[in-house]
Every structure is written in structure tokens, then in C-alpha cells.
Amino acid sequence: MTGRNQTAVTEFLLQGLPIESERKNLFYALFLVMYVTTVLGNLLIIFLIRLDSQLHTPMYLFLSNLSFSDLCFSSVTMPKLLHNMQSQVPSIPYAGCLTQMYFFMLFGDLESFFLVAMAYDRYVAICFPLHYTTIMSPRLCLSLVALSWALTTLDAMLHTLLMARLYMTGRNQTAVTEFLLQGLPIQSEQKSLFYALFLVMYVTTVLGNLLIIFLIRLDSQLHTPMYLFLSNLSFSDLCFSSVTMPKLLHNMQSQVPSIPYAGCLTQMYFFLFFGDLESFLLVAMAYDRYVAICFPLHYTTIMSPRLCLSLVALSWGLTTLHAMLHTLLMARLCFCADNVIPHFFCDMSALLKLSCSDTRVNDLVIFTIGGLIVVIPFLLIILSYARIVSSIFKVPSARGMRKAFSTCGSHLAVVSLFFGAIIALYLCPSADNSTVKEMVMAMMYTVVTPMLNPFIYSLRNRDMKGALGRVFCRKITPFSV
Template identity: 90%
Template structure:
């Protein structure tokens, strides 16, 4: 077997979700509403942060990038899922499948990196409040954003190039609603040991280490609060970190449940449900979590509607 791509498959068939035909229209409407909500919610977050100068801080710089990655993350899979639900032949071209896999990994990894950056921002804000502006300088913040984009782009490109060298000989049915990397590896008739080794190594760097850094940041935050325990300090820390902790729990909880929990007989269904949780549900809920739990976001939203109301009354 040469290193060149010798695939005999020109397209894949996405098996999709196990939905009964009589309920397909209902689920189509539900997924359409979820996708529109995700797009509008994350665009609103980005719009408010750009509009309100009081939100031009490191925390909201990371939040705007997180919202952008959520918007793109959901857009990688949802339009194709909606299209295939109305299609008689839910197919995707070979090149389109690799492209979808690349962007799915890119924006999924970005979410992990931005959650780490936001955890570090909260750590500095609570543990070193007097030096916050010095430590979280604009240069450092932009460097963290640029580094996140660079590392995730390289990681997604590495996995995509390794996948492109594999051969797919006969079976082209993917038991998923998108081109999942693990599902593609199972279909390949080439040796996938290199791919699996890279997945193991890069998975630790991209997911496990960021998760441990988040845990470490919040452990330091808790220790800092316990040194000077007060109801006001605890409330301030919880109000500052509550929304971020909720997003971290949603994202990493589903990822850990998908990749670290033991497989069962219905592992395919479990994989699809868990993938929907972190790829579709989490990006939809993030804007609600941040806007409802964050006083600054609610204030910015109120300013927008108040200005609109006053302009109409003139």
C-alpha cells in the first residue's frame, strides 16, 4: 500500500439519526429552531461585545471568540443534517466529508482553548485583582487568541492529512449524522495505527491538558477564597465564574462521557446523542448561560433595547 490516496469511494452515506419516518418532520422543525437559535444567540453576544465599550475587556474578548467558534461549530454539522433529513439519499462527497471533519475538529478544539483562556482570566481577576490589568494586557490576550487558532489549525490539518492517506474500499455508510473521525477510521481498509497514535497523543494535548488547566485554575481560585472567607467574596467569585463553570461542565461533561466512558451495546446511539450534546446543544445554550448569568451582558442588552425604544419615541 503506497502513501498516496487510493480510495475507491467517491462519496459517503450518512446514516443519520434513528428517527421514525412519521416523526422526521417534527425533529426537522426542532433542529431548525435549535440551529437558528444558536446562530442568532451567538451573533447577539458578538454584536453586544463590539457595541458596548464597557465590554472591551479580556474576558469578553475570549467570550466573543468562543461565541464565534460556537456559531461555526454548529454550522459545520447542522445544515448538512437538516439537508439530509429531507433528502432521499443522505450522501456527502469524499472531499466534503474530509472538509467537514477538518472544521469540526478545528472549532471543537477552539472551544477547548478559549475555555482555558477564560479560566485563566478569572484566576487572575480573583487571585491577583490589583495586578489584573498588568497581567492581562492586550498583547497577552491577543497572543492567547492567536496561539489558540494556530494550534487548533495545525491539529485539525494533521488529522485531516492522515485521514486523506487512508483507503476506503467498499463500505461507505457512516453510522453517524456527520463525518466523525472515529467512524471513518472504522470504515478504512488501510492500517490506521498511525492515526490512532496521533489521536491519542493530540487528544491529550488538546483536550486533557486544557481540562486539567481549568481544574487547576479553579482550585487556585477556591484556595484564594478560603484564605479570606466571607459571604461577599464567595458570592462575587460565584457570580464571576458561575457562567464559565456551567459552560465548562456542559462541554467537557459530554466530551468525557463520549470518549472516556465504557462502550455499551448501543454505543452508536450513545455516540450520536453525546455528539449532539456538545456539537449542537452546548453552542445553543452558551449565549443563554452568559447573558442570563452575567450582569454586564444583561446591562449591554438593556442599553440596546433602551436606545431603540427612545429612538422610536422621538
């Protein structure tokens, strides 16, 4: 941390193991062999389970995840230990220490959850063998894996943010402990009107996305790749809107619209997480439509369950890492006197302007990694729809072209609204942008887009309407009989 307190710690020294100098090489070789054995053994298990279809069972699904967790858990500490045993100065930077702590807790907790899942799997297999396939369904197994990852991510993130906060307040007693969110520039006599408007938009977003999730879950005809991505997108939209809207609504009725430092970093983390997740899922959905229209005969082969689950898992994994990177970089900055954020949420660019530290590293990461996370998905979506349009023109059909352009046009409108606002705000900021203009653009992708997605992707969709009718009739029929 830099800024007002020049005596702050920027790195730590790891004391290491109490090994005598003449035995250091022996222990180094021993630990190296143990680490290589761990890596090769767990990689062997992962590849065997992946390559052998007879091992595609619940037990080995949990085992492959456990092996991956073991591999990463060991890699969090062992390479640094081996390096420091050969180093004259066994140091680790402050940000590196927080990062190591985060992943140590993540994979340590993850291993405990997977061991519980494996124990439950063996319990069902031995005590209820005839009902094993019914109880340990693919849906339950994937839910257990997803729940394990989600809970461990939250736990590791919580402890990391709390540790970062100790560093801020422990060394600098004048550090900012909370921020004031300036909010939207709304006149007092219009505040109730806008409050009602935003409340209706948020409730619409929540109900619309929940409806999609429940319909896809309850109707077996919607258990397809497209609706797998759509259910994840709806969950992402629901959470993305919930990161900012409840706090905005609360602050509009509050006399002191404050947010704690740790709460601000937490909001920023989940804002980045679900925002990035939405962009990746939009890419997956565009690719799914591209394959369905351009390669209809090979659709089931290309969009296999394994590929679909891999795309979803990759999306969640990359967004977790990207959001964590920006949060840790933000946690190392110092905030001194000014604590008023000219925004309605803890926006990353607004926080950087308030910092009294050197933010060049943060700016560089935003323009490089952030650019890749935003620009590449946007270009891939545009490319997918361009190929779709090209394919439609090759086989002209008035009805097919009208339907395809109607679908692609509405999809591209939402995609352009979402990505256009993000690119304009973070990657191509203009000196002419006023605070009001930036907040309006932020409202477009944080509030408007999550509300429109249920209408664009689902409620105008014939399959979703049919599923709504089937689910509704199924619920009404028992009462009518």
C-alpha cells in the first residue's frame, strides 16, 4: 500500500522451515519429489476419468474435482516454498500474500466439500444401491459441485477482504473506513417518482429472470444447451442487478447513503464477477445459435453436454479470477481524505479517482486484461451473428429470413447496449464525459439490460411460452380433477 503512509509494509518475509543449512538440499529434493508426485498423480486421475467413458459416474466426477483441488492446493504453497529454499531473500509481495491466502482457503475449503460429497455418494451406493441412480442424478451431482465452488469462493473472498481491511486500518489510523455514495442527481421533489420507477424495474428483473430459471428447471423439453446457457444468464442477470439496485433503493430513502470499505470492495467484486459472467454467457449463447443455424445436422454432436458444461464452468472460473484480480489490486490502494464516490455504486473507475496512491498498475490491468475480457467476447458475438446472417442469405426463405433477422436484431440490440456502455465507460473514457453521463451509461448495462434480457431471449420465445403453458396446466389439473 502506498500513499499517505510511507511506512506501510509492501512485502513479507517468509521464515520457512527450520532446516539446518547442510540438510537443505536433501529436504529440497524430498519436497520436489513429493510435489512432482502430487502433480503427476492427480493429472493422471483427471485425464483417465476424462478419457474413459466407464468412469463418467458420480463418484469419479467428485474424484476428478478432488484431484484438481489437490493439484491446485499443493501448487499454492509448494512452488513458493521450493523457490524460497534456494533464495537468499525469501520474500513475498503484499498482493501476492493476499492472493496466496485466497487460493489456499479456496482449494482447502473445496477439498473438504468434495470429501463430504464423496462420502455421501458412498453412503447412497452402499445403503440404497437400488435407488443409487435415482438419488445421485446428474443434476444433483452438478449442483453439489457448483455449490461447493460457490461457497468456498465466498468464504475465501470474505477472509481476504477482511485481511486487506486490517492492513488498511492497522497501519494508517486516518484511512477511510467508509464511503459516501453520491447517488443519482435527482431533485428532491422527483425522488419518490424515480424510487417507484427503479423499484418496478428491479422487481420486473427479479421476477422475469426467476420465471425463466424455474421454467427451464421444471420443463424437461427445455433441457437443451441453449436453455442451459439461458438459465445461467438469467441467474447472472438476477445477481448482477441485485448487486447495485437494493443499495441504490436503500440510499434513496436514507439520510446518510454510506457503505463500509469492506462492503464497497465486496460490491465491486460481485459487480465485476456477474458483469463478466454475463459477457461470457452471451458468447456461449451466440455460438450455440451459430451452430444450430449453420450446422443443424451436427448440432447435437458439436454442442455435447460435456462442451456445454465446460463452457459454463470456464465462464465461472475466468470471471472469478478476473474479479479477484481487480479486487486485490484495489485493496492495496490507500484512500485518505475524500470518501465521496460520485456514483450510485462502488464503481472501479470512481474509486481509482479517489485513491491517493499510484494507480498506474490498476489502469494498466483495466486496459489490458479488462479489454480482453470485454472486447474479445463482443467481437466473437458479432462474428457469430455475421456468420448466421451469411448462412441465411445462402438459402433464402422469406419466413426464415424474417424470423432470423427479428431474433438476431433484438439480440444484437441488447448486446450492443451492454457492451457499448462498458467499452465507452472503461476502455474509451472521454474527458468530456460528465458524472451524470457516466451514471446514465452505467444504468443502461446495470439496470436496463438485465430487465430486457428476459423479454428478448425468452418471453418472446415460442418454446418458453409453451413451457409456461405446460407448467401452468400441470399445476392446475390436480385441482380441477
